[in-house]
Amino acid sequence: MTILAFAGVQLVPDASLLIHILLILLMIFILNRTFFRPINKVLEARENQKRTNLTEAERILLTAKEKREKLENELLQARSEGYKIIENARKQALTEAQEKIQQTRDDVSKRLAEEKAEINKQIETARKEIANQAKELAEKLSNAVLN
Template structure:
């Protein structure tokens, strides 16, 4: 080795002192005190306000969630009520429709039976009139037959016909 560098290395070894990497002198308690002081300052300056904001935010979120769940429950109740009202309205509408159909059928049946009765009466009256006209025609025909037969008899017997 170099003779010049040898005294320099021995000088450095002598100046380095005892202890090496961890030196337990007054700096260790000072560093511990600085760490504790930094922790306390950070707690009051940073952690507490941030945790306060986080708690407020969590409270706000929980409040919103509870309000949302209450509104959801209320919406479900309103939906059930609406569904029940809709079912009731449908049942009522169906019963009204069925009743209207029944009334219409009854009215049509009544009108049909009335029309049949009127037609039967008209037919009976027409038959009566036809029978009356037939009997009248037969009477006239008999009278005419009697007259014609009398005329034929008189002509055959020789009486003079005066018309």
């Protein structure tokens, strides 16, 4: 009968079940107060710190990116100004060279004109001299033939 008695056992809640439930609830309350709440606070503080660090890192990255872009722009402007300076110097040197070439051409043309004028003057002088000598010779010949 004892086996049959166990087979028909029904669990009926009594006061001990209620005490166990109250003890479990008390244990949960105590564990929450003493253990889980501080751990959750530490975890939450870590999470907040992590968010703060990530936000700070993002801000630093953004600042670094802005500075890099600013430096790249300044470098680009400096290169552009350098190229402009080089181009201006090249143009100025080319202009000066062309001016010197033109000045030399003008000097050569002027000197050539002066030399041509001098040669023409010498030719004219030589012609006059030859004409005078020819007259003198003609007079001498005519005097010599006539005399």
